[in-house]
Amino acid sequence: MRPFERFNSQAVFAVGLILFATVYASQIPKLGIPFARSGEPGASFFPIVLVVILYVAAFRVLSAELRRTVDAQTDAPLPSETVPRIGLVGPLVLIVLTVLFIVALPTLGYFVAAAVYTFGVAAFFNYEETGRPWRAIGQSVLTAAAITVFGWLFFDVFFGLSLPGWDL
Amino acid sequence: MGELFGGFATLFTPWPFLYLLGGFLMGLVFGAIPGLTATLAIALLLPFTFGMEVTHALIMVMGIYMAGIYAGSITGITVNIPGAPSGAITSIDGHALMKQGHGAQALSLDAFASSVGGMIGAIVLMLLAEPISDLALLLQTPDKFGLVLMAVVTVTIVARGSLWRAIIATTLGLMISTIGIDPMVPQGRFDFGSYYLIEGIGLLPAVIGLFAVCELLAQGSLPARAALGQIVGKMPRLRNRDFIPDFKTIREIGAFTYIKSSIIGVLIGMLPGGGASMASFISYAEAKRASKRPEEFGNGSHEGLAASESANNAMCGGAIIPLLTLGIPGDAVTAIIFGVLLLHGLVPGPGLLDAHAATIAPMFAALFVASLLVMVSVLLFGPLYMRVARINRGILYAFIALVSMVGVYASSFSSFQMWMALAIGAFAFGLRRFGYPIVPMLMGVILGPYLEEFLRRSLIVSQGDPLVFITSPGSAVFLAMTLVFIWLLRIRPAMAKSGR
Numbered sequence: 047m048r049p050f051e052r053f054n055s056q057a058v059f060a061v062g063l064i065l066f067a068t069v070y071a072s073q074i075p076k077l078g079i080p081f082a083r084s085g086e087p088g089a090s091f092f093p094i095v096l097v098v099i100l101y102v103a104a105f106r107v108l109s110a111e112l113r114r115t116v117d118a119q120t121d122a123p124l125p126s127e128t129v130p131r132i133g134l135v136g137p138l139v140l141i142v143l144t145v146l147f148i149v150a151l152p153t154l155g156y157f158v159a160a161a162v163y164t165f166g167v168a169a170f171f172n173y174e175e176t177g178r179p180w181r182a183i184g185q186s187v188l189t190a191a192a193i194t195v196f197g198w199l200f201f202d203v204f205f206g207l208s209l210p211g212w213d214l
Numbered sequence: 215m216g217e218l219f220g221g222f223a224t225l226f227t228p229w230p231f232l233y234l235l236g237g238f239l240m241g242l243v244f245g246a247i248p249g250l251t252a253t254l255a256i257a258l259l260l261p262f263t264f265g266m267e268v269t270h271a272l273i274m275v276m277g278i279y280m281a282g283i284y285a286g287s288i289t290g291i292t293v294n295i296p297g298a299p300s301g302a303i304t305s306i307d308g309h310a311l312m313k314q315g316h317g318a319q320a321l322s323l324d325a326f327a328s329s330v331g332g333m334i335g336a337i338v339l340m341l342l343a344e345p346i347s348d349l350a351l352l353l354q355t356p357d358k359f360g361l362v363l364m365a366v367v368t369v370t371i372v373a374r375g376s377l378w379r380a381i382i383a384t385t386l387g388l389m390i391s392t393i394g395i396d397p398m399v400p401q402g403r404f405d406f407g408s409y410y411l412i413e414g415i416g417l418l419p420a421v422i423g424l425f426a427v428c429e430l431l432a433q434g435s436l437p438a439r440a441a442l443g444q445i446v447g448k449m450p451r452l453r454n455r456d457f458i459p460d461f462k463t464i465r466e467i468g469a470f471t472y473i474k475s476s477i478i479g480v481l482i483g484m485l486p487g488g489g490a491s492m493a494s495f496i497s498y499a500e501a502k503r504a505s506k507r508p509e510e511f512g513n514g515s516h517e518g519l520a521a522s523e524s525a526n527n528a529m530c531g532g533a534i535i536p537l538l539t540l541g542i543p544g545d546a547v548t549a550i551i552f553g554v555l556l557l558h559g560l561v562p563g564p565g566l567l568d569a570h571a572a573t574i575a576p577m578f579a580a581l582f583v584a585s586l587l588v589m590v591s592v593l594l595f596g597p598l599y600m601r602v603a604r605i606n607r608g609i610l611y612a613f614i615a616l617v618s619m620v621g622v623y624a625s626s627f628s629s630f631q632m633w634m635a636l637a638i639g640a641f642a643f644g645l646r647r648f649g650y651p652i653v654p655m656l657m658g659v660i661l662g663p664y665l666e667e668f669l670r671r672s673l674i675v676s677q678g679d680p681l682v683f684i685t686s687p688g689s690a691v692f693l694a695m696t697l698v699f700i701w702l703l704r705i706r707p708a709m710a711k712s713g714r
Contacts, residue, residue: 059648063382070389073404077396085678089396089403092666096389103381110378126437136434140615141640144427147619148632160616167430167615168608175438175607182608189609197616205265207624 060108067100128177139170156209160197165190218340221575225273225583233270234580237277238587242595244278245285245301247605252282253546257425258614260418260553261621268558272577275551279530280584281591282547283490284328287523288599291320300490303498303522310514318456319463321599323516324523325592326459327472331524332585334476335483335531340578343567347539350564355675357688359668362661364696365542366654368485371704372492373651383650387658388665390415390638397667410630417553418625419635420659424652425546426618427639430611432646438607457596467520471501479525483532485699489545490526497525527588531581537562538574541664546653549660 074097077090126132143166150159168189172182201207224230237259244255255278263271283300290305291312304324311320353361366384373380393404394414405411475497482493501521502511511518534551536542541563543549555562560570567574592599622635642652672689676682683689 056648059644077403081678086674087670089399089401093392096385100382100385103378106378132437133435137431137643140431140434144619144636148629148636151623152629164612164616168612171611172608186608189612193613193616197620201620201624205262207265209620
């Protein structure tokens with residue numbers, strides 16, 4: 047087996063963790079020396095310990111993954127009858143919808159942002175389950191309306207946590 | 215004792231009791247639906263607690279906790295898909311009884327055992343909380359470090375799967391906890407020049423990200439038939455009276471089984487990393503070992519059902535003891551309850567009960583009354599339980615998505631917190647997808663500041679001498695216990711597996 051074939055998704059993730067540890071470690075020099083002359087630990091002491099632990103553990107996982115054969119991998123997602131490659135597409139759709147909601151909430155206000163967001167999430171799950179787009183849209187319109195009103199009643203009216211209005 | 219009666223008196227006024235009922239119903243729904251858990255329910259409640267009195271919030275949380283742990287077994291019994299991991303052992307015998315046509319009886323025995331276990335756990339909590347709290351006041355800084363280290367290590371080693379992945383998850387949580395102002399000197403750390411990060415990452419976006427957003431993404435990656443199973447089979451039509459427990463069967467199971475299993479549950483609840491799944495598994499194994507009819511276990515044993523279910527609800531009371539008295543959350547649910555207390559300015563640990571007895575006492579009462587409500591709930595909603603796993607996923611996850619995000623926003627009116635919750639959730643989903651446990655990460659986030667502060671304070675007092683952790687008696691005991699747990703929970707099973 048060639049070295050690159052051994053780089054399964056688990057190994058790539060472990061490399062990502064090592065990169066994360068490196069980015070974290072890059073900030074440590076700004077925190078000063080780990081111990082004062084009197085032996086007292088400083089702000090960088092605990093982060094240094096954490097970085098060392100993360101490096102050791104991540105390299106241990108990486109080396110174990112590189113020793114594993116491709117046949118032993120079990121990270122293939124379960125197939126859906128309606129959404130192709132659901133293991134990747136599903137989370138991506140939900141992340142995009144959430145990003146749009148975060149952008150829309152302060153600009154378009156609660157009602158528009160919440161209605162679109164809940165409609166999108168409900169439509170995804172309903173379509174995946176039934177495979178019938180028009181039925182999924184119909185159900186999701188009702189779901190979005192009900193949850194948006196419920197959210198406003200709960201947060202704004204009942205608990206007094208005011209939400210952005212429709213500022214357009 | 216006076217405060218305890220006061221707690222019951224407070225609970226039985228209209229608003230607190232309504233909060234308990236609301237929390238209980240929320241826990242039932244979240245516990246029963248596969249993929250949702252009591253942890254998620256309490257995480258979603260967290261933003262709402264800003265608008266509540268702390269006593270109401272704690273009462274509601276207790277309702278969710280008790281009902282959520284109980285309800286994990288409902289769909290385990292009816293369709294063999296436990297709503298939560300805590301219901302997995304109960305579903306072995308519960309579903310076997312269901313297939314034999316005794317589903318209603320299994321559900322009523324399950325609720326009875328949960329009620330008994332829950333009540334015993336709550337009574338032990340009421341009896342032990344004060345003495346342990348008084349003892350905890352004697353702990354010195356190195357002892358506190360030993361205690362927090364024991365909690366962090368134990369939660370890491372009991373996590374399922376690879377130990378190295380659990381270590382990584384805990385370390386990542388600890389790293390997140392170091393972002394922001396240093397706990398000892400006024401110096402920003404790991405803020406990357408962003409003024410948003412100087413205050414650190416809030417508990418709310420961390421909890422919502424780790425549990426709600428991560429769960430949303432995980433469910434989005436699963437086809438419905440894999441998430442809920444083939445729940446389309448015909449359920450028998452049952453009436454409420456079919457759910458009255460058969461007292462002849464309860465006598466056959468015997469009071470000793472209920473009490474022994476409940477005590478096992480309480481003790482495991484008190485251990486960091488214990489949790490409901492471990493409580494039900496160990497007490498099930500013990501009941502099988504002691505049973506006169508061990509061959510029935512796995513084929514619809516009433517004893518097995520009672521043992522596992524008493525233990526996992528008794529665990530609730532046990533888990534609250536170290537949280538309130540020592541400031542050590544033992545699992546994800548108590549870690550989030552820790553957050554609820556912190557958000558309201560109450561610091562769990564020594565001194566909490568003395569200073570805030572009137573606030574905490576209704577919480578104890580709520581746990582006791584919630585365990586009684588478990589039995590009432592099966593009599594009222596038993597026929598509905600047969601259908602609870604069929605709730606529409608579109609409604610469910612649209613609701614969770616909106617409440618999570620708006621909840622994070624409403625807590626600080628900052629979009630940055632929503633970005634943070636999404637980033638942590640996406641990262642946690644990646645970890646989960648690749649087999650890294652999430653609970654140790656949360657424990658790292660919550661206990662990290664304490665671990666670092668106690669470590670550094672101890673070393674400052676000892677002028678950098680690490681032997682202080684061995685010469686201080688409390689610390690030495692906790693470190694020895696940590697080594698014992700590592701031996702019992704990791705090294706010995708590994709040696710047994712390899713046949714040495």
